[in-house]
Amino acid sequence: MGLLSLGTPLPWDQAKLLAREVRQHGIEQFLHIWRNMKDRQKDNLLWGDEIEYILISLDHKNRRARLSQRGHELLSLLQVEENERLTNPGRPGEKPELEALWRPEFGRYMIEGTPGHPYNSTVDELVNVEANMKRRREIVAENMTEDEIIVSIGSYPELGSADFLDPPHKPNGQFLRSLFLPDEVVNPHPRFRTLAANIRERRGAKVAINMPIFHDANTPNPFVDPTIPYERNLFPEDSEAKKGAALPDHIYMDAMGFGMGCCCLQITLQAPNVDQARRMYDQFATVGAVIMSLSASSPIFRGYLADVDCRWNVISAAVDDRTPEERGLWPLAKDRFVIPKSRYGTIDTFLGSSDGHFRPEYNDLPLAYDKDIYQHLADSGIDDLMAKHVSHLFIRDPLVIFEELLDQDDSVSADHFENIQSTNWQNVRFKPPPPNSPIGWRVEFRPLEVQVTDFENAAFSVFTVLLARAMLAFNDINMYIPVTKMDINMQRAHSRDAVLNEKFYFRRNILGDNKLPESESKPESQLTSDSEEDVVEMSANEIVNGSLEFVGLIPVVQMYLDSIALDDAVRSKIDVYIAFISGRANGSIMTAAAWMRNFVRSHPAYKFDSVVSPEINYDLVIVLDEMARGKRLVPEMVGTGGSSV
Numbered sequence: 001m002g003l004l005s006l007g008t009p010l011p012w013d014q015a016k017l018l019a020r021e022v023r024q025h026g027i028e029q030f031l032h033i034w035r036n037m038k039d040r041q042k043d044n045l046l047w048g049d050e051i052e053y054i055l056i057s058l059d060h061k062n063r064r065a066r067l068s069q070r071g072h073e074l075l076s077l078l079q080v081e082e083n084e085r086l087t088n089p090g091r092p093g094e095k096p097e098l099e100a101l102w103r104p105e106f107g108r109y110m111i112e113g114t115p116g117h118p119y120n121s122t123v124d125e126l127v128n129v130e131a132n133m134k135r136r137r138e139i140v141a142e143n144m145t146e147d148e149i150i151v152s153i154g155s156y157p158e159l160g161s162a163d164f165l166d167p168p169h170k171p172n173g174q175f176l177r178s179l180f181l182p183d184e185v186v187n188p189h190p191r192f193r194t195l196a197a198n199i200r201e202r203r204g205a206k207v208a209i210n211m212p213i214f215h216d217a218n219t220p221n222p223f224v225d226p227t228i229p230y231e232r233n234l235f236p237e238d239s240e241a242k243k244g245a246a247l248p249d250h251i252y253m254d255a256m257g258f259g260m261g262c263c264c265l266q267i268t269l270q271a272p273n274v275d276q277a278r279r280m281y282d283q284f285a286t287v288g289a290v291i292m293s294l295s296a297s298s299p300i301f302r303g304y305l306a307d308v309d310c311r312w313n314v315i316s317a318a319v320d321d322r323t324p325e326e327r328g329l330w331p332l333a334k335d336r337f338v339i340p341k342s343r344y345g346t347i348d349t350f351l352g353s354s355d356g357h358f359r360p361e362y363n364d365l366p367l368a369y370d371k372d373i374y375q376h377l378a379d380s381g382i383d384d385l386m387a388k389h390v391s392h393l394f395i396r397d398p399l400v401i402f403e404e405l406l407d408q409d410d411s412v413s414a415d416h417f418e419n420i421q422s423t424n425w426q427n428v429r430f431k432p433p434p435p436n437s438p439i440g441w442r443v444e445f446r447p448l449e450v451q452v453t454d455f456e457n458a459a460f461s462v463f464t465v466l467l468a469r470a471m472l473a474f475n476d477i478n479m480y481i482p483v484t485k486m487d488i489n490m491q492r493a494h495s496r497d498a499v500l501n502e503k504f505y506f507r508r509n510i511l512g513d514n515k516l517p518e519s520e521s522k523p524e525s526q527l528t529s530d531s532e533e534d535v536v537e538m539s540a541n542e543i544v545n546g547s548l549e550f551v552g553l554i555p556v557v558q559m560y561l562d563s564i565a566l567d568d569a570v571r572s573k574i575d576v577y578i579a580f581i582s583g584r585a586n587g588s589i590m591t592a593a594a595w596m597r598n599f600v601r602s603h604p605a606y607k608f609d610s611v612v613s614p615e616i617n618y619d620l621v622i623v624l625d626e627m628a629r630g631k632r633l634v635p636e637m638v639g640t641g642g643s644s645v
């Protein structure tokens, strides 16, 4: 989450009247950026990670762990130095660089940390990542009280259960109207609660999130959740649960906070130019699902074990603002488009690039896009694929409009563009340079679940960066599969133990004709379309580690590492991270999701009824905190590399 606008956000009935205006200006802003920045070259391969943490307060006497509302106050403390420098920057070089930057997130109990400045482009720099992540945890700890801890997992097990918040509040707030989550869990900045309320109002109902329950030996069959207050009659929306929004055999959640209250690990990478950014965007989109399955850390929701390991679908449903017409439930009358996916989801079109690997048949999803905007972009010289991408993003309404920020100079501001762009939450995000800044074209890799320890977070970050570097170094790398297959992969990646049991669509030969020197590559016109055998189904292990038939992502990364001069110490540290990723893929190292599920199922208080009681949760988060601080080694989940650093 970037810096927040200040001001008064408009309620939905007013904001919707301004949607068209915001879109029009947003497009002009994009065009300004495009014209000024499209020829930018040779930007450094800067990159950075974002890690989200949750603040928990422990009640040792009663063996309870609760989400702490103090997260917001803690964040203010963490930001003091950065804010001071905004008003008093000093002379260049006068003050040491900040080690970390801190940002708010949707949950009041959440904190997001990034490195103080992006990492540089050298491979040597990769060995500093873990130390910076550790330092971030220490900085937060310096500001915590004795009974507070921070943990980093995809979903907090008790979010929305009976007694999960410190201090407690009743779930009776106007903004969320949730049966489970009080408005007080939402970050107090007005942007967040308006976002939640406007999504609900735009949709015409509360969001309905249903994750399949993990059926254990004593789980009722069918499972009908006894903790849902079906008969509450506080808001008109209360009846939705009874009328079918809450599905049997599922864990039902009814508010944006259940999704945006989850935590993730995101990585933003700068490309040398716009063309390489487009390449990176497309390749990362297809590889995302399999890497997400390795990172799974969300097996419990609202106090129940789920039959999934990842958070992605929860967030997707949690911000699904589509009206019934847009969801295809009613014929189009008032709305303009039938829209197949939530604003939070996998991408719908590839961007293509000059590498010649893209083929039109990969964009095989019927695309909703704004024809007028498309035409305007095309008339302004934007190519077809980029114009489709932007005019597709712009089918969405701006959800939060600040009255004070409506009037902008489109040649110097990107606020309206960012308004739409930053609420299209996709598995990869194509980030144009901000106007008047030294920042170049970037791609954000967004599917990863956050990891419990800094070693694991560093390993996933380093692996992602190396994959990007390999893509840039080897122009022949081609990981395209059709968008619809990418969507199937993302769903499969969710399922319990996907890394062990699922198959994913992938290209059989991602190095293509790479034995040919560049000059002998076939021109695009001579290339034939994919045949059936070009895209095959493989396990995560085969895709990541390789097999007799498939080269494997890790061997590709190693080819890249072998091709550059590297200090031995650097290489051996990187090899430890790669060994960890390899272990996750071949099943010798468990995901956090699998480990947590086991922890619950082997806890003496567990009754094999899918219920994760507050007592089990207390014991669990204490162990997670000990792992993160290196006080407890769990090689079955972290491997042995984590202990050596």
Ligand code: ADP
Residues within 6 Å of the ligand: 001, 002, 003, 046, 047, 048, 049, 050, 114, 115, 117, 118, 119, 266, 268, 269, 270, 438, 439, 440, 442
């Ligand atoms: P978001 O769009 O998710 O709010 P930000 O723009 O705040 O993200 O930045 C997220 C990450 O991008 C951080 O890790 C930061 O270090 C990194 N970052 C900042 N500048 C650059 C850059 N020029 N190139 C690549 N990464 C960058």
Ligand code: MG
Residues within 6 Å of the ligand: 001, 050, 266, 444
């Ligand atoms: Mg981000």
Ligand code: MG
Residues within 6 Å of the ligand: 001, 050, 052, 105, 112
């Ligand atoms: Mg974030």
